[in-house]
Amino acid sequence: MSTLEIAPGESLHYEYDPPAAAGRTFVFVNALTGSTAAWQQPEIGPRLRAAGYGTLAWNFRGQVDTRFGARTALTAELVVEDLLRLLKAVAPPRPILVGLSIGGLYAAQAQLAGARAEALVLINTLRKSGTRLEWINRAVLTLARLGGSRLVMEANLPMLANPDQLDAMRAGAFGPEPYRPADPADGLFRLLEGSLAADWDLAYEQLRLPVLLMTGRHDRVFYVAEDFAALAARIPQHRSVVFDDAGHLIPIERPAAFAAALLEFAHRL
Numbered sequence: 001m002s003t004l005e006i007a008p009g010e011s012l013h014y015e016y017d018p019p020a021a022a023g024r025t026f027v028f029v030n031a032l033t034g035s036t037a038a039w040q041q042p043e044i045g046p047r048l049r050a051a052g053y054g055t056l057a058w059n060f061r062g063q064v065d066t067r068f069g070a071r072t073a074l075t076a077e078l079v080v081e082d083l084l085r086l087l088k089a090v091a092p093p094r095p096i097l098v099g100l101s102i103g104g105l106y107a108a109q110a111q112l113a114g115a116r117a118e119a120l121v122l123i124n125t126l127r128k129s130g131t132r133l134e135w136i137n138r139a140v141l142t143l144a145r146l147g148g149s150r151l152v153m154e155a156n157l158p159m160l161a162n163p164d165q166l167d168a169m170r171a172g173a174f175g176p177e178p179y180r181p182a183d184p185a186d187g188l189f190r191l192l193e194g195s196l197a198a199d200w201d202l203a204y205e206q207l208r209l210p211v212l213l214m215t216g217r218h219d220r221v222f223y224v225a226e227d228f229a230a231l232a233a234r235i236p237q238h239r240s241v242v243f244d245d246a247g248h249l250i251p252i253e254r255p256a257a258f259a260a261a262l263l264e265f266a267h268r269l
Contacts, residue, residue, distance in 0.1 A: 019054030029103035062187030147179030218247030
């Protein structure tokens with residue numbers, strides 16, 4: 001575990017394991033509610049490293065084990081800048097950028113901004129901007145204001161996760177403790193707030209590298225078949241993998257199958 005100092009009181013947490021000689025490095029980009037732990041599960045990080053690949057996982061400013069200023073706006077632009085800063089500082093060999101949810105947008109934006117990458121993996125990322133997406137994002141922020149991240153997750157998980165995952169998480173949900181509003185100074189709340197201005201009108205045609213699109217059928221919030229097909233058609237070099245038994249959080253719901261898909265994609269490069 002390492003720290004990248006950015007400014008006084010501001011730093012990123014990251015975990016880097018270099019690849020075997022001349023190997024590629026999977027660079028993971030979290031969802032807003034994510035952390036490096038999602039990528040370091042035994043079925044993912046250790047399995048990829050055992051196959052000779054490197055891994056670089058990191059947390060946004062505002063996520064766990066990071067430091068950020070009280071006046072720092074935790075915007076989408078800041079996350080992309082930090083990803084570019086981290087890639088320059090660590091210089092992982094032959095990067096494959098892997099982004100979950102909005103993390104895929106950040107990864108793609110970083111690549112278009114000049115980040116060196118051999119390939120890109122977008123996990124339940126493709127969605128069209130417009131009233132529907134804006135409504136969802138603002139509703140999530142409102143739920144956080146009322147009941148914190150616990151209310152956000154309990155309200156959304158039935159439309160995001162597969163039935164097995166819901167059964168596994170049910171015991172820890174709907175406890176007797178009252179919901180508590182999010183602290184406006186909390187990192188996650190500030191990331192949610194900052195994400196409202198994220199630009200989802202990505203220049204997909206300019207992604208001139210191999211792209212793997214991962215989709216979970218049980219994602220009933222962000223996946224719209226017609227929108228996905230229209231956006232995917234704009235990516236010059238793309239392949240799609242569909243997980244019939246997963247939802248929005250594929251690495252968490254089906255980590256072994258997720259890692260297998262990454263390895264197959266990297267083998268084809």
